[in-house]
Structures are given as C-alpha cells and as structure tokens.
Amino acid sequence: MADMTSSPLISVTELAAALDSSRPPVLLDIRWQLGGPPGAEEYAAGHLPGAYYVDLDRELASPPGVAGRHPLPDPEVLGGALRRAGVSSDRPVVVYDAGPATSAARAWWLLRWAGHPEVRVLDGGLAAWRAAGLPETTEVPPAQAGDFKPVPGQLPTLDAARAAGLAREGLLLDARAGERYRGEVEPVDPRAGHIPGAVSAPTTENLAADGRFLAPAVLAERFRGLGAADRRVGVYCGSGVTAAHELLALEVAGFRGVALYPGSWSEWSANPDNPVATTELPG
Incomplete structure (x- = not known):
C-alpha cells in the first residue's frame, strides 16, 4: 500500500x-x-x-x-x-x-x-x-483544441485468462451488486453468477450515505478485510464501468497497481466455455 x-x-x-x-x-x-x-x-x-x-x-x-x-x-x-x-x-x-x-x-x-x-x-x-448551492448553467462552451494524444496501456488490464488466473492465485474482486454475483438475478448479460474464485465487493459499499467516498482509512480496512493487503488484485463488474469505481476506491485507500478486466462479466458470460459459479466466497 x-x-x-x-x-x-x-x-x-x-x-x-x-x-x-x-x-x-x-x-x-x-x-x-x-x-x-x-x-x-x-x-x-x-x-x-x-x-x-x-x-x-x-x-x-x-x-x-x-x-x-x-x-x-x-x-x-x-x-x-x-x-x-x-x-x-x-x-x-x-x-x-x-x-x-x-x-x-x-x-x-x-x-x-x-x-x-x-x-x-x-x-x-x-x-x-x-x-453546496453552487451555480449551474445550460450554456454549452465552444469546442476547443486541446493537445492530448492518448498513449494506451499506462494502467494494468486483464483479459479473461488472466482474470481467471488471478481469481485462483491472487484476489479478483467482483464490483457488481451481491445478488448478481450470487446469480440470483442477471438483468443484462447472458448468464448469471460470477467468475469462479472471485470475491464479492459491491461498489455501493465504497460510499457514505451522502454519496461521497468513505474515508481512506475506512476503505483501506474494507479492502484489507477482503484480502487485498498482500496479494495481486484485479477488479471486474458487468462491463468495465463500475469496476473503475472500485479501482478509484482502492486508490483512495492507498492501493496501487490494481488491474481492470475491461470485458468483465459481459465478455466472460457470453463465452459458453467459461465456467460460472454461484457460491459466495468469504472475503
């Protein structure tokens, strides 16, 4: 950390x-x-x-x-x-x-x-x-001419095979709601459940009641409790969006080098050769 x-x-x-x-x-x-x-x-x-x-x-x-x-x-x-x-x-x-x-x-x-x-x-x-009572507007600013040119690959990512390996040998966090992780519901993707070996860590538990992130020490305690302190860590969700929220919370907590599985459950569940689990693992 x-x-x-x-x-x-x-x-x-x-x-x-x-x-x-x-x-x-x-x-x-x-x-x-x-x-x-x-x-x-x-x-x-x-x-x-x-x-x-x-x-x-x-x-x-x-x-x-x-x-x-x-x-x-x-x-x-x-x-x-x-x-x-x-x-x-x-x-x-x-x-x-x-x-x-x-x-x-x-x-x-x-x-x-x-x-x-x-x-x-x-x-x-x-x-x-x-x-906070701060101002808003409906005015759309004119197009600009910024100079930023993306150089992809500056943060770690996982493909399906590496995500499966991390679930076995490190820590793969599932950022979706618990009921989706457990396979009780699946409103979007082809199959219900989770990647075998992944640990449930819903993003909603990163936030306080007012929608702001919990304090860094509280988040650090949460992720240490899930086993993130001394293992390689990766995160996935439904399609790679809310997983970024989990990565943000991990960084707030002081954890660096955590990998994102961009394809996430939407890619994994669409491949019939990929196994699916519904049994919850303890954090």
Missing part, C-alpha cells in the same frame, strides 16, 4: 477554488446510466459552468461485441473527444457525474490508462455541487 498524499478525489470546495484560479481544470461531464435516459439530455438541462459533455457509450467505449458491452475505446475516438473538450497534457482534468462517481470513474481510469498525468473525480458529483 502506498502513501495517500495525493488523492484522486476533489471536493466541491476545492473545485470551486480551482475554477477561480490561474490554472483552472478542464471539466468533463460524464453522466450516464444503464438503460438511459441519455446523459446528453441531463447535461443540456444543467451542468457545471464550463463543463463539456463526453458520451460514455460512444466516446469512452468501443461498440459492444465479443469483447463485452463497453470495450476499451479506439484511442483516436477517445483523443478526439478529449481534445474537443480542451484536454491537454499540461492541464488538470476534473470529471464528474450525477453523484455516485460510477461513470466519472470510467473517465478517470481511461484518462490515466491513456497517459494523462493529472485527473481527479468530483467527490459526490453534481449532487454535492448542488447541495
């Missing part, structure tokens, strides 16, 4: 001050939810001043297919979307969503995977911003 001197989170107070500074961050609105409504509609109805909307389905993922419902994006598509929003290598970026940081975490992870050095997530998202 590394030190926690630099948090990947930013509070609404810190963000408000940063936006009024000589080096304001680029703001990216990543609102999205499975099954809609489209985040673009919510963005049009009101967003943080100066924020640019980025579409998770079209710009932060490739089209669904054999690699899952949200495969990693084409670097050219990702780079084009980020540059239009003014993202440059020498300017900080802050990403936010409606509140729980699920989709914002996907953008945070992707930007770092693509090599951006300074990305943070607004803790509590738009809900926290509104609760």
Whole structure:
C-alpha cells in the first residue's frame, strides 16, 4: 500500500477554488446510466459552468461485441473527444457525474490508462455541487483544441485468462451488486453468477450515505478485510464501468497497481466455455 498524499478525489470546495484560479481544470461531464435516459439530455438541462459533455457509450467505449458491452475505446475516438473538450497534457482534468462517481470513474481510469498525468473525480458529483448551492448553467462552451494524444496501456488490464488466473492465485474482486454475483438475478448479460474464485465487493459499499467516498482509512480496512493487503488484485463488474469505481476506491485507500478486466462479466458470460459459479466466497 502506498502513501495517500495525493488523492484522486476533489471536493466541491476545492473545485470551486480551482475554477477561480490561474490554472483552472478542464471539466468533463460524464453522466450516464444503464438503460438511459441519455446523459446528453441531463447535461443540456444543467451542468457545471464550463463543463463539456463526453458520451460514455460512444466516446469512452468501443461498440459492444465479443469483447463485452463497453470495450476499451479506439484511442483516436477517445483523443478526439478529449481534445474537443480542451484536454491537454499540461492541464488538470476534473470529471464528474450525477453523484455516485460510477461513470466519472470510467473517465478517470481511461484518462490515466491513456497517459494523462493529472485527473481527479468530483467527490459526490453534481449532487454535492448542488447541495453546496453552487451555480449551474445550460450554456454549452465552444469546442476547443486541446493537445492530448492518448498513449494506451499506462494502467494494468486483464483479459479473461488472466482474470481467471488471478481469481485462483491472487484476489479478483467482483464490483457488481451481491445478488448478481450470487446469480440470483442477471438483468443484462447472458448468464448469471460470477467468475469462479472471485470475491464479492459491491461498489455501493465504497460510499457514505451522502454519496461521497468513505474515508481512506475506512476503505483501506474494507479492502484489507477482503484480502487485498498482500496479494495481486484485479477488479471486474458487468462491463468495465463500475469496476473503475472500485479501482478509484482502492486508490483512495492507498492501493496501487490494481488491474481492470475491461470485458468483465459481459465478455466472460457470453463465452459458453467459461465456467460460472454461484457460491459466495468469504472475503
């Protein structure tokens, strides 16, 4: 576990001050939810001043297919979307969503995977911003000409075989709701259950009642209790979105080098040769 001197989170107070500074961050609105409504509609109805909307389905993922419902994006598509929003290598970026940081975490992870050095997530998202009485706007800022060019592969990832191996020899965390992990329900993907050997760690347990992340020490205790202290760790979810939220929580807690399985359950369950488990393992 590394030190926690630099948090990947930013509070609404810190963000408000940063936006009024000589080096304001680029703001990216990543609102999205499975099954809609489209985040673009919510963005049009009101967003943080100066924020640019980025579409998770079209710009932060490739089209669904054999690699899952949200495969990693084409670097050219990702780079084009980020540059239009003014993202440059020498300017900080802050990403936010409606509140729980699920989709914002996907953008945070992707930007770092693509090599951006300074990305943070607004803790509590738009809900926290509104609760603080801070301003919103419906004005859409003009397209920019940022210079950021993605260099993929700066963070570790897993394919199906390596995910299976990590479940046997390290720690593979399943970030979905417990009922999906246990195979009691499966609303989206072909089969119910989980990757054999994976441990249930729902992302909802990373958050306090107000939608902000738990304190670093509390999160660290949670993940140590799941066995993350002295093992190689990987995370998956349904399609690689909420798994990024788990990775964010792990980083807040001080854990580094955790790998993401981008294809996640959507890829795993679509292959009939992959085994499925429904028995819960103790953390």
